[in-house]
Amino acid sequence: MKSKKRNQLFSLFSLGIFIFVILSIVCAFIPYFKIDIIVSEKIQSINSLFFDKLMWNLTLIGNKWTMSAIIFCTGIVFYLFKFKKEAIFCTISTGIGALVGQIIKILVNRPRPTPDLIRVSSTLTDKSYPSGHVLVFTIFFGFMLFLLHKKVKNFKFSSIIPSIILIFLITMIGISRIYLGAHWASDVLGGYLLGILWLICTIRIYNSYNGKR
Numbered sequence: 467m468k469s470k471k472r473n474q475l476f477s478l479f480s481l482g483i484f485i486f487v488i489l490s491i492v493c494a495f496i497p498y499f500k501i502d503i504i505v506s507e508k509i510q511s512i513n514s515l516f517f518d519k520l521m522w523n524l525t526l527i528g529n530k531w532t533m534s535a536i537i538f539c540t541g542i543v544f545y546l547f548k549f550k551k552e553a554i555f556c557t558i559s560t561g562i563g564a565l566v567g568q569i570i571k572i573l574v575n576r577p578r579p580t581p582d583l584i585r586v587s588s589t590l591t592d593k594s595y596p597s598g599h600v601l602v603f604t605i606f607f608g609f610m611l612f613l614l615h616k617k618v619k620n621f622k623f624s625s626i627i628p629s630i631i632l633i634f635l636i637t638m639i640g641i642s643r644i645y646l647g648a649h650w651a652s653d654v655l656g657g658y659l660l661g662i663l664w665l666i667c668t669i670r671i672y673n674s675y676n677g678k679r
Contacts, residue, residue: 605660
């Protein structure tokens with residue numbers, strides 16, 4: 467039974483890699499899709515001051531230096547509370563994942579959305595695919611979510627709220643990048659795909675390191 471489940475998970479993981487590779491190749495030749503513009507226009511049509519501020523604040527959290535500080539401080543806190551393995555995994559995995567994302571950006575070389583196509587809130591000079599914000603949020607906050615459920619025994623109400631917050635952050639960062647015109651929806655999809663695949667590998671290695679399969 468376990469062998470069958472393991473094979474199914476491996477098949478899903480392989481499918482995820484296949485989809486990500488195909489999407490990456492297509493995005494290397496096509497600057498944007500028609501569906502990208504449709505999704506951007508739909509999200510950018512939301513007229514709410516609260517939503518606008520929320521989108522900006524989420525993106526500010528995901529900025530390189532802010533996110534680096536969050537990851538570093540989290541690692542320090544874990545280390546001080548004797549969670550040394552967790553400190554190492556959360557910092558190194560997220561750091562290497564972000565680096566891999568930057569390398570893929572260079573290889574795919576996809577341009578950012580432009581003001582003649584959609585509303586662009588700020589001019590960015592680096593490439594568009596995959597979304598670095600989405601990638602880092604998925605890896606880091608996804609691993610925090612995993613640790614929360616793993617370390618908190620007898621799941622209680624006190625764990626539900628942090629779980630909801632983490633899921634909210636992972637979900638909404640993608641929407642914020644589209645809303646601000648920083649990325650196409652396909653860039654965000656690529657970020658989520660790579661982030662989930664990377665997170666699965668991180669959890670797998672972490673469990674193996676702790677004697678679990």
